Structure formats: structure tokens, C-alpha cells
Amino acid sequence: MNREKWAIFLTLAVGLALVYFFWTGEEKVDFSTEIKPILNKHCISCHGGVKKNGGFSVLFEEDAFAPTESGHPAIIPGDANGSELIKRLTHSDPELRMPYQRAQLSEEEIELLKEWIDQGAKWGKHWAYEPVQEPKLPANPTAASLGGNESNTLAPIDFFVREKLETQGLTPSPQENSMRLLRRVALDITGLPPSDALVKDFSSGKINYEQAVDQLLSSEAYGEKWATWWLDLARYADTKGYERDVSRTFWPYRDWVIRAFNDDKPFDEFTIEQLAGDLLPNPSQDQLSATAFHRNTMNNDEGGTEDEEFRVAAVLDRVNTTYEVWQSSTMACVQCHSHPYDPIRQEEYYQSYAFFNNTRDEDTHDEEPRLRFYEEAEQTKINSILKWVEQEEGKEAAQSRSDFLKFYEPKYAAHLATDFNKAELIDTKWLGIWPGGSAVYKNINTQGSDQMLLDFRSAIDGTKMVIRKDGPEGEILASFVLKKPSMETIQEITFKVVDSPVNLYFEAQNPSAKPQQNTSAIVWFAFVPSLKGKGKPGYAEIQKTWTELLAFRGTRLPILIENPSYMVRKTHVFERGNWMISGEQVNPEAPKAWGNWDSSWPKNRLGFAYWLTSSDNPLTARTLVNRVWDQIFGRGLVATLEDMGTQSDSPSHPELLDYLAWKTIHDYQWSMKSLIREIVTSSTYRQSSDISPSLFQADPQNQWYARGPRFRLSAEQIRDQALASSGLLNRKMYGKPVMPPQPEGIWQTVYNGESWVESEGEDRYRRGIYTFLKRTSPYPSFITFDAGSREVCLGKRLVTNTPLQALATLNDPVFLEAAKNLSEKAWEVSQQNPEKAIEKLYETLVFQPISSGKKQTMRELYISSKNTFDQSLEEKEAFYPGASSELAALTVVANALMNLDEYLTKP
Secondary structure: HHHHHHHHHHHHHHHHHHHHHHHHHHOOOHHHHHHHHHHHHOOOOEEEOOOOOHHHHOOOOOOOEEEEEOOEEEOOOOOOOHHHHHHHEEEEOOOOOOOOOOOOOOOOHHHHHHHHHHHOOOOOOOOOOOOOOOOOOOOOOOHHHHOOOOOOOOOHHHHHHHHHHOOOOOOOOOOOOHHHHHHHHHHHHHOOOOHHHHHHHHHHHOOOOHHHHHHHOHHHHHHHHHEEEEEEEEOOOOOOOOOOOOEEOOOHHHHHHHHHHOOOOHHHHHHHHHHHHHHHOOOOOOHHHHHHHHOOOOOOOOOOOOOOHHHHHHHHHHHHHHHHHHHOOOOOOHOOOOOOOOOHHHHHHHHHHHHHHOOOOOOOOOOOEEEOOOOOHHHHHHHHHHHHHHHHHHHHHHHEEEEEEEHHHEEEEEHHHHEEEEEEEEOOOOEEEEEEEEEEEEEEEEOOOEEEEEEEEEOOOOOEEEEOOOOOOEEEEEEEEEOOOOEEEEEEEEEEOOOOOOEEEEEEEEOOOOOOOOOOOEEEEOOOOOOOOOOOOHHHHHHHHHHHOOOOOOOOEEEEOOOOOOOOOOOOHHHHHHOEEEEEEEEEOOOOOOOOOOOOOOOOHHHHHHHHOOOOOOOOHHHHHHHHHHHHHHHOOOOOOOOOOOOOOOOHHEHHHHHHEHHHHHHHOHHHHHHHHHHHHOOOOOEEOOOOHHHHHOOOOOOOOOOOOOOEEOHHHHHHHHHHHOOOOOOOOOOOOOOOOOOOOOOOOOOOOOOOOOOHHHHHOOHHHHHHHOOOOOHHHHHHHHOOOOOOOOOOOOOOOOOHHHHHHHHHHHHHHHHHHHHHHHHHHHOOOOOHHHHHHHHHHOOOOOOOOHHHHHHHHHHHHHHHHHHHHHHHHHHOOOOOHHHHHHHHHHHHOOHHHHHOOOO
């Protein structure tokens, strides 16, 4: 071949290659970003998870290409003109054209669908369901590589952000003022303003910014701040919810969360322990406490309610909450039908439900099972019992008895009774048998025990109770007399050994009882063998100790415990979501759309927790990163925090999201402190939050991060900051919730006479995370500043701006006390010089010198207030008893300064 022909050949070859590249590469239609949005917008409401009109669905790939009711598929890959989908979209008859009785698709949308089908109608995964890939970054990313003049090396976060800024025609803001930046990062990490010591070291240059961040991350206040965020997701509260909304003991779980954050417990462990700590080998007290996450569900102990209905409601909530918290997925609708937009079938919802359906809790009044927190002396007694049992019966028996002392399981709740004859469920909770009455418990497994434990209370003495096998003529298994206890008590009853499941027939007699008077109220019964070794030295003392421990009345935390094999529940699909109509039986399985299941994992909550935290799961790390980013910047990289499904907002910075997700898993080993540190040490975070009119016009929501984050503090932070700035904040940690001042008449309870008892002393000034939270009547100033009632999982708080908020900070006793204490200090430090005192107040609050304009305004307020107090001793005494007019006037100024936007907003 001569040179001329060779040149022509090369030209043609290159041309054909370019044509092939453009047609098969760049012009390839992407299903996830181009086709799926069209189908979701126009088609899926009639052809998806809720409806499947004409036998056609575009939700699942196999359904989209399957034959419809006509016998032919609506989409024929490679043949757009032959596909019924395109014919219907372009039909001239409005009765046959789709979407039916709605606007026709645009020409561009139809052409895109045609191209997609002609290219083979390749299906694809939604971006969030793709595995997190290792990020690809330039070896040394620099500003110059983005087209700028700078050549300094950029941190990965800054590289991704500036890459987007350039495409938007924006430039980053300069770095924030150093003291404003210190205040910002302190509030973000600890929820409190920086301490005097930190301010001194930082302002003097003794430590740099990164070292200040490290000090803040090591502060115990870090755990309290981030625990507050987590408790919103966990729907933590100090009451049960629903109508009665009575108090419950849940603070040990809150304390566990705080400690977990302060210890920087890896997020995968943090997840596993909360979802399945009880299923770990030899679970510790902390791991059992962690499972209270899913006992934060509401509990309905109102008389007349069906316990199984509300047990089911709790399990449904656990499924929905789990997927929202860890997968940013809207699963609630799948209770009734397949997901309208995401590839999740209804049966998959109940396969997930099956993981959570096998726990011991049953919506009982006492909220059992509850973990017992024994004091050191009590634990010593327990150890002596366990040592005795191990010697007499072996390690397995000792472990079983140890477990029972921890959480009193397994046991049978009274509400399982049936076949009532002169008997009832008292308030639908406890078994009450009238004289000569009976009731039956079916299919009870006594585990061959020679002893029954009966938890009951009674208003009368001398009830003789007999328990027979199967019925009134059956073999007597136990016969005993119930004494009148002073309170609910547990009685040990000798029981005939039965080696197989049996129906227990309870009957009661008491000649002194009235005809329809309950002889007792039975709460539960359990089968725990009697202590062996009777007659041996020390037995009597061990038996006495055991009986005393059964009467434990200390701290008890509701937790999750799995059913033993003989109590396993079956799970069925609920027809149309109705718990009373059971469909096909299903077994525990994870949804197929997200991550593979490792065959070595157990098919229970523990295996499910492993699946959630597996590096193959595409959503958990993305969800964590997105939520943490939102906490720091006020919006997520995906704005819809609760939803990363196909209807979610697209990520503003997808590469950045995946970079942080990958690094969190593989480099940081799920360390949240490391993730937070990388974010807050970035140049993106350190930018000034000042905004020009042109920048606001270009990016009002700060979606592209051309400026630093600036948004109002949370409800708890606003209160904590006021206490900290004034020097009133008490740093005591952990323990029972407290009740700081709130207006009278707000907290009104039903039936039980509970009331808000204002805390005294140091408890009055503790951080907001320790404030008692009643679901039907949350702390007023917290609700005013958009905190939730914690009845359900809350992924993101709304931020409102109302006059009521200003009224709260001006009049709430907490803020008034803070203003008084703050003004006293400033008055003393300034040697009673009003102008210097105003300067000191402002600098204490916002860590900046006050401007001349603001100082003049505050001085005028001071003079006006002083004149008022000089003229009216009554007004001064009503506002600040015992203070001078000058100090009272300065307090008015302090109160006003504490209501400034710059004080209530993160700088």
C-alpha cells in the first residue's frame, strides 16, 4: 500500500472510530439519570408499586420487559417503533394516549425514550444503590489544576468543592475571622462556645486551629452535642407516648450514646450494638443497654387497647426507623404495597420485618424485658449465687440464671390468657380471676422446670390457686396460696416437671372475696428451676439472697431480647398493610436492591446489622456522611436527608460524597471523629460566612459552598450557650433527667398525677440533653426553637423564624437568670463603668469587639432602662430584686444582646 492510500485509510479509520465513540460512548442514554426520572414523573403512578394497570410496571426490570395483559411486552429492546410504550406515548387518540388524561410527554422526553429503547433499553441502578467506589483524585490536587492562578495543594474536600465552584462561575470566600471561626467550630463540635482556656491558647498562638479542633474533639461536651443529634433519630424520650404518656426510665440509653460518641466507638460497632447487642457473644451491660434504641418506640398502656396491635405498631416503626436512619430510605409505604418509586417489593418489607418480629417485648404495661442495673453490693450477691449454681449445676445453668437476673426472661405475659370463665384481663393488662373462676394459657413450655415464678399483686389475702394440665379435670401441676403483699411481688411456686409444651388451666378460690372481685392481678409467670444443693452448708443464705434479688426495684431499662427457639414468631405479609389479615409467610431476608448477603451471617438482627455495616452496602456510609455534613453545613450533599431513593434530590457533589463515604469505611474505620475533623479542617469549612448580594443571588442556599456555613443554633444549643456564656452552666454529666424552670400549667398529665417538679441546685443549670422530655408536652423553649416531640424518628429539624422565639429568649427564666449572672460579672470586671461593661458583654457573647453603632444603641438602651428603674422601684424589684438600677439596666442590655441574631446563629 502506497503512502497516499495509507493516509486515506488512516483518516477513514480514525473517522469511523470517532463516530463509533460518539454513538456508543458519549451519546449513550443513561437509565438512572435520564430515563428513570421520566418514568417516575409520568408513568410510575399507574405502572409501579401501587398500581400495575394493564399488567405493566416500570418499577422493576423484570416487570418492565415482561408480557403485559395483551400478551406482549410493552418495551422491546432495540425496537422503539415496535414498542407499545412508544406507540401509546405518541397515539393521536387522547383516550389511548398515555399518560391517560394528563399532559403528553415533551418531544425531547419521547425522543430520549426512543433512543434508550433503540440502544437496547439497558436497565440501570439508581446512583445511590451502586457500591461506593474508591475515589479517583489527582496525585496532588491544586488550585491551578482547576484553572486558577494558585498552585497550593488542596485537600480532597476543597478540590471537589472548588471543581464545582468553577463550573458555577463562583469563587471561594476568604478565611473567616479567627475568633469567629473558633466559636463556629466549638459550637459544631461541642455545642458550646469555646472555653476561656481554649480562647487564651488559640488567640495567643500557643495552639493552632488544628490543635484547637483536636482539643474540642477530646472534650466530653462533644459526646453530649452529637448525642443530641442521634437521640432525634432514635426518638428518645422520657415518657411512653400515646394518651397516658406516663414516665419511663430510658436515661441509661442516653448515657450510653454520650459515652459511645466520646469514646469514638466506630459507627459499625455503634450500629451493631444498638440493633443486636443482645445477640453478640456474652453481651456486656453496655451492649445490652444499646439495644434500647429500638425500645424507644412508644408504648400504649391505656386501658382497653390491644397489646398485639401496638406490639406490631412498634415493630413496624423499628423497620421504618432502621431504613430511614441507616439507609435514607422511605420504607413506611411498603407496609401496604410495593414501593411506588424504588425497587422494593412488599414481601421484602416483611422479610425485613421478620428480623425485628422475634423480640420478647409485647407492649406490656411494665415494658419488660428490662435490664437491671445492680449496685456493687447487689452484684457481689449475684456472683455468690452464680458461683453456687455453677458448682451444683454447671456453667450453662449458671449462665441461664445470670441472664434471668439481668432481664427476667424468658417469661409469659398475663395478657396471653384465653378461655375466661369468671375471669378477665384487668384494664386489658393483668389476669384477674374471680372466686371459682378460671383461665387458660396455651402451648406453654415449662422447660422441665420444677419451679414457677409468679409476679402478682393482690388486695386480699388467702387466695388458693391451682394450676392443672389442659383443663378443669386435668392433672394438678401446682397448688399454692397467695398472700396479700404490700406491693407487686414475685412468689416462688413448686411445679410438677413437665417435659413437653402444655396448656395451663388456672383456677382460683377465696371465700372472703366478693363474687366479681379479682382474687389477684397476675402480671407474668416464668419457669426457673429451684436452686440445687438444699441441705448443704450455705444453701439457706444463697436461697435468701436469690429471693431478695427477685424483689429488685432499682433502675430498669427496656431492652431487646430475642425469643428462645420455642417462642419464635412466624411472620406473614399483611394484606394491604392490615396486621389483622395475614398473607403468605416470609422469612428474614434483606432487600435485593442493596448489597449482598453473606451466607455466614445469622438470619437474625445480628446478621441484619452486619449487612447494614458491610462495605458492600451502598447506603450506610453515604447516609452517615450526608447526615454529618448536614449537621455542620446546614444542608446535606443530598438535600433530602431522609431519602436517597430515585425521588431524592441528586447529590450536589457526588464525587465528594463517595470520597468521604469510602474514606470513612476504609481509612477511618468508621471513626466519626476522624470524619468530622476532616470536614472542619477543610478550607471550605473555614470560609467566611459573610454574603454579598451577588453571591446570595447566585447561590441563596449555599449549595455550592462558596461561603462558610451560617445558620441558627439548635434549641438545646441556644439554651446551653446562654448558660455557658453567663457562667451558670453545670457540667455534671449523665443520670436521671432534670426539670428546669418552665411556666406553670403546661405539663398536664392524665390519670397518674405526675407533675413537673422544678429541679433545684446544680440540676437547674444542666445541659439541654438532660432535660426531661414528655412526648405530649415537650419543654416549651425547645419546641419554640423547632425541637421535636420524639414520637417518631426525626432526620432533620425544621428551622423556623417566629416572634415567639424572641419572646422565649427575652422572658424564659433560664435566659433571664443567665442575663443577670452575665451582667453581674461584666459590671464587676468593668469596675461599674457602663460603656466598658457593654463592651465586655458583647465580647463575651460573640468573641468580637462591639461596633460603635451597636455600642451606641446599647448605651441608649442602658440609659433608658436605668431611668425607668430609677423612677419605679417596683418595676426594678419585679425585674431584678435587690439589684441597683445600674445593674438592672445592664441586665436589660445583656438580655437584649443575647437575643441578637449573631448570638443565636452559628458564625
